[in-house]
Amino acid sequence: MGYMDLMSNVDNIELLGGMIRHLVTNRGKLDTVFDLEDGFRDTIWMKNCIERLREDPESAKMFEERYMGAEYELDEMLNLPKGSLGHTYAVLMKTMGFEPHFYQSRERTSLDNDTDYVTMRVRKTHDMYHIVSGFNMAIGEIGAIALNVTQYSYPAFMLIDLVAVGSACFPGLASIPNSEKIHSSAIFGTLSKGIKMAQECKPLFPVKFEEMLEKPLDEVRKELNITPLKEGPSWYQYPKIKEAGIY
Numbered sequence: 534m535g536y537m538d539l540m541s542n543v544d545n546i547e548l549l550g551g552m553i554r555h556l557v558t559n560r561g562k563l564d565t566v567f568d569l570e571d572g573f574r575d576t577i578w579m580k581n582c583i584e585r586l587r588e589d590p591e592s593a594k595m596f597e598e599r600y601m602g603a604e605y606e607l608d609e610m611l612n613l614p615k616g617s618l619g620h621t622y623a624v625l626m627k628t629m630g631f632e633p634h635f636y637q638s639r640e641r642t643s644l645d646n647d648t649d650y651v652t653m654r655v656r657k658t659h660d661m662y663h664i665v666s667g668f669n670m671a672i673g674e675i676g677a678i679a680l681n682v683t684q685y686s687y688p689a690f691m692l693i694d695l696v697a698v699g700s701a702c703f704p705g706l707a708s709i710p711n712s713e714k715i716h717s718s719a720i721f722g723t724l725s726k727g728i729k730m731a732q733e734c735k736p737l738f739p740v741k742f743e744e745m746l747e748k749p750l751d752e753v754r755k756e757l758n759i760t761p762l763k764e765g766p767s768w769y770q771y772p773k774i775k776e777a778g779i780y
Contacts (some may be wrong), residue, residue, distance in 0.1 A: 567639040570656075570689040574648050578688035583647050585685045591739035592685075599644050601657065602743030605633040610746060618753050619746030621779055622664050628773045629670065633660065654738070655687055661742045665754055666730060667761030669768040672723055676766065679727025680737055694724060723766050734759045 573579050586592040610623035626633055636656035641649035659677070663670060668677040675697050678690035701717035731737075735757050745753050754761060763769045769779070 566689060566693075567636070569692065570652050571639075573688040574652070575646075576688065578686070578691070579648050579651075582686045582688060583651060586651065586738055589736050589739065592736060595654070595739050596647060596650065599650055600741065601644070601654065602741060605743075607633060613747055614749075616749050616751070617747055618661075618664065618742065618750045621750050622661065622746075624777050624779055625664065625768060625774065626660065628777055629771070631660065631670075651687075655681060655690075658737075658740075658742060661740075662737065663768065664750070665737075665757060665759055665761065666727070667763055667767045667769060668723070668727065669766050669771065671766065672719055673762070673766035673768065675720060676723040676727030676730070676762065679724055680731045680734075683728050683731035684736060685738060697724065719766070726762060730759060730762075 587596065605622070607623045607626055610619040611627070613620040613623070622633075625631075636653070639656075641653055644650040644653060662668075662677050662680055663673070666677055666680060668674070675694060678687075679694060681687040682691045682694055697720050701720035737757070740757065761767075761769075768774055
């Protein structure tokens with residue numbers, strides 16, 4: 534019976550437990566997600582992530598190229614055709630007051646190390662994952678980072694999703710006002726949508742979004758086999774986005 538074999542992967546369970554211990558041990562130093570990512574540098578979890586990525590031929594090419602692409606310039610991207618990937622990205626970032634170069638204060642000094650390359654590529658493309666998936670920048674984060682977690686086990690995001698699941702299972706243990714608590718069904722639902730999307734779409738790590746900015750967003754999604762989230766925790770539901778006329 535499968536039930537009798539639930540503990541057969543105890544080594545993997547211990548590895549996940551190690552991630553939790555890692556968080557607890559370093560929580561005094563974890564002021565931002567950057568700190569969490571830096572804490573996983575050259576760990577067994579990051580090694581696993583890199584090994585998974587290198588199994589995909591196109592992702593393996595990215596390692597050889599150390600591809601990062603041109604920087605995103607919002608004012609220039611606003612001049613791209615309406616409905617294009619680049620224009621949509623620029624409108625969303627401008628409307629929400631987000632900075633595309635948010636990660637530059639924590640740049641890795643060199644991208645020669647595989648871990649550093651993966652981390653900086655993930656940081657740069659994170660908001661593009663939001664654009665193509667439709668997940669918003671609130672609870673939708675759980676779904677957006679599930680794309681990284683499902684496809685290549687990016688450790689910092691894996692731990693964040695694990696904590697989200699834990700908070701959904703034990704909401705009464707968190708000292709959060711009831712008015713600010715998120716119902717467990719919303720967390721599980723958003724996470725499951727992200728996992729399903731990741732399983733169905735093409736590998737996202739090797740996507741060179743920087744070279745697709747002029748393409749219609751719908752065409753980009755079709756190429757990636759992504760059906761975006763437009764209801765629930767979706768940025769399409771932001772009032773400011775609706776006012777901006779992005780559909």
